[in-house]
Amino acid sequence: MTVSTAHTQQPADYLKRYYGYDRFRPMQEAIIQSILSGRDTVVLMPTGGGKSVCFQIPALMLPGLTVVVSPLIALMKDQVGALHMNGIQAAFYNSTQTSREQREIENDCISGKLKLLYVSPEKLLTESFFQFLSLTNLSLFAIDEAHCISSWGHDFRPEYTQLHVLKEQFPTVPTIALTATADKLTRQDIATRLGMNDPAIFVDSFNRKNLSLQVLPGQNRIQQIIRLLQQKPDTSGIIYCLSRKSTESLAAKLQEKGFSAAFYHAKMDPDDRSKTQEAFLRDDVRIICATIAFGMGIDKSNVRWVIHYNMPKNIESFYQEIGRAGRDGAAAQTVLFYSFADVATYKDMLAENNPANLGLQLAKLERMQQYADAHTCRRQILLSYFSEELPDPCGNCDVCRDPRVTFDGTVLAQKALSAIIRTGERVPMNLLIDILRGSRSQQVLQGGYDQIKTYGAGRDIRFEDWRSYIHQLINIGVIEIAYEQHYALRRGILADQVLYKGRKIDLVRPDDAPKPVVEKTRAKTETQRDDLFERLRVLRKQLADEQNVPAYVIFTDTTLEDMARQRPTAPDALRNVSGVGERKLQLFGKRFLEEIVGHVRGRVEAGEKPKGSTQLITLDLYNDGLTIEEIAARRQLTTGSVAGHLVQLAKAGYDIDLVSLVDPFERREIEKAIGVVGMEEGRLKPVFDYLEGRYDYGKLTLVAGLL
Known part of the structure; x- marks a missing residue:
């Protein structure tokens, strides 16, 4: 399905008219064009990257209805409210409405009154809803939070797996799937499970440069949090906690210290939960202490910081949660408190629940632990997890601000990669280290790994040190973990450069990591706010x-x-x-x-001359009844400058009677001269010369303004 050629307006015109922006962010326009051409499209774009615009503008440009599938019933109302505020006809359709309200929405969709309809997957996947959709002019399906469809994803939702029926029921309607967090496996899964036809895949940079990254030791967390918050008065932020009890006790302690704080978790009364979320969204409460039940899809753009009281259980969750800070593009701070006790707690929880994908969850937990333990640029670690290379350290994380002592670890990296390749990229980390150290273990001998060339090439390095180095190599993208192949190690995005192109790798000795401290307030404010x-x-x-x-x-x-x-x-x-x-x-x-x-x-x-004041001073004098000549004399300006102010004020809608300021005979003569000479780039000197200086620049400016 493509846009009618009758459309003369371009996507950029819609961006300016409805959203007030002059230019698209990277990739947005290409994604919009892909959808307008009728192609299925997968979009991976970080939180705050502008995903919504990618389907909302096509929804406005295409002739029919766009159905947006979202798991976030609580958020739909806000999303639709924001669209209304931009002058866009939209509605949400979910279980909170009466059947009468739903019928009215259905009628509005069928009659073409609405451009976007937000619906939950549960509501969408009913026979009656499909019957209603068949009566509408469908132009697009947008699947938001698309990582929920994949069992490899961090937020798998079973009802999402049935969304492939959209393609079966409406094969000609293009689909766009959008997510802010998806590793390689999840990306492949999304397109397959939705039954997409040769989709265009757009992967935007996951690099949110405006977020500072910091990890702090887990001792005395409350005192450290209070110190951090004192540096950020009157700002909004979220503190994520592992347990419901922690959210309540932390909020109470912050309230005692005079902070505007509240708690939020899944076991609260639904009305209380809704009121708390609303108070935070409306800046009536500044700080939310919450479990991860809070925030999925929270669209609040002025969150200035996110603190993790406990370490999240995987990098996807962590990335999504810190992504709730700084969605407006202004500087924002993220802090993770880390102690090994958090890792032990998660491992106990996993052992108790024994999920089907236990191994996968443990491996992802280990990657999160590696991030917290890291001695290299934290942003490089996050980006390598999403298969993106950041060539240089970011300069906006605690490791970059307080660099670790490094040594040239290129040969170590080459030894590890050589062993990975010679074992067919089939062995997990501990076995690889046994091979490198020349172990005679049963697994090494059974696999015949004592016969490969790199067997024993790293016997001079302790087992634990090898683990630290391999973790670092994974973090910077030299090595990758193949989760779907029993956690075997394989070559990462930088492997070939290290092996064949002379790429140098710096590593940190395990004993050289300094203890992080609370970031001091910077002398320069993060944003200039007067x-x-x-x-x-x-x-x-x-x-x-x-x-x-x-x-x-x-x-x-x-x-x-x-x-x-x-x-x-x-x-x-x-x-x-x-x-x-x-x-x-x-x-x-x-x-x-x-x-x-x-x-x-x-x-x-107050005696200052701020920007924008000069026209207002002229306006006040004009309203006091002064002539152009008198204003010019009073303000020590030329009559041309004063006339220019009045023309601009009149264009801006102020009550200035330009016609009364010029004699009709003089106006006709000046207009005739302008017609003969012209005004190239608005220059009046040729007109002044043609009229031999009979009229000053004030009058010429007024007539030009009237023209």
Whole structure:
């Protein structure tokens, strides 16, 4: 299914009109074009990378209805509310509604009134829903949180596995699957299980540069958290805890210290849980102490930090949870408290539950432990897990800020890789180390591994040290774990460069790792936020409460920062602020402009000359009845500059009667001269010369403005 050629507008026009952005983020436009061409598409894009735009713009451009499958009933209302705020017709359809409400939504879909319909997989996979869909003009299926379909994924949901029926029932309707976290195995699984036809696969960089990464020792966690929070007053953040009890006791301790904190977990009364989430989304509560039940798909863009009170059980969960910080692109901090006791707790829990994929879960837990123990750039470790190479250390993690002592470990890496290749990439870590150390164990002898060339090539290194080095090589992408092949080690993304292209590998000796300490407050603030930003933030909260939506739905922090920096004093100028679309300009533009103008006037009265003030001073003098010449004399400006201000103010919607400022005869003569000479790039000097200087630049500027 493709877009009608009658469409003259491009995706970028929709981006500006509905979302207020001038340009797409990397990959977004290519993904949109893939969908518009009718091709099945898989998108892997980090949290905060702009996944929603990738299906929402095609939904607007395609003629029919887009059905969005989402496991997050609690979030659907907010997602739809945000779309309404952008002027987009959308609805959600789930078990919280009455049958009458659902019938009205069905009628709106059938009549073409709605462009997007959000639905849970449970609701979607019913016979009655399929019957209803067959009556609509379907243009697209969007499967959000698509990693839930894979048993290899960290958040597997059985109901997702039935989504292949969409392709069976509606074979001509293209499907887009989107996820923020998926390793190689999960990626392959998503397309297969959805029955996609030759899908286009887009893997955006998983590198969220604005997130700082830090691991702290697990002792005295509460004192360390209090110190961290004192460095970040009046900011929103999430603290993830392993147990429900921890969320409650930690929230109580933070409240005692004067912090605006609440707890959230799955065993709470549903109404209380909903109220807590709402209070956090609306900035009425600043800090949430939560189990992982909180946050999947939380769309709050101004979370400035995420703390893990306990280590998560795998890297996918960790990546997704830290991804809830800094979704607006501004700087955000992530901190992981780590102690071996957390690992032991998880192992006990797994042993007790004995899941079918126990080995896989233990291996993923070990990768998470390696991240916490790491002596190399943490961002390189995260990215290598998602098969992405970061050539240079990031400079924005605790290891980069406090570098470990390294040595040239290239030969060690080559020995390990050689042994991996000579054993056919079939042996797990402990057996590989036995081979490298020349062990005569039963497994080594039975496999005939004592006959390979690298047998005993690393006998001078202790077993535990080899484990540390191999963990480091896995973390930086030289070696990979093949989970689906009994955790055998195989060549990673950098293996060939190390073996054949002279790539040097630095390793850290196990004893050289310094103990991390709490990050000190940086001298320079993370984002430049002045008193105008604070005024705009207060206004945003007020408007959000009036509209009954979370504050970030009005405007994100980055939009407020851009507004405070540009200080627009007219609607046209407000359009230039990133994130101000037409609908929001119409709804909120006047209130924000009044706040900015009030701020600028206050600064002028205090004797300053802030950006945007010069036109406002001219406007005040004009409203006091002064002529252009009198304003120019008072302000020591040329009449041309003053006339230019008045023309710009009139264009911006201020009540300026330009016609009354020019004699009709003079206006006709100047217009005739402009018609003869022209105004190349708006230059008036040729017109001034043609009229032999009879009219000053003030009058020429006014007539040009009227034209």
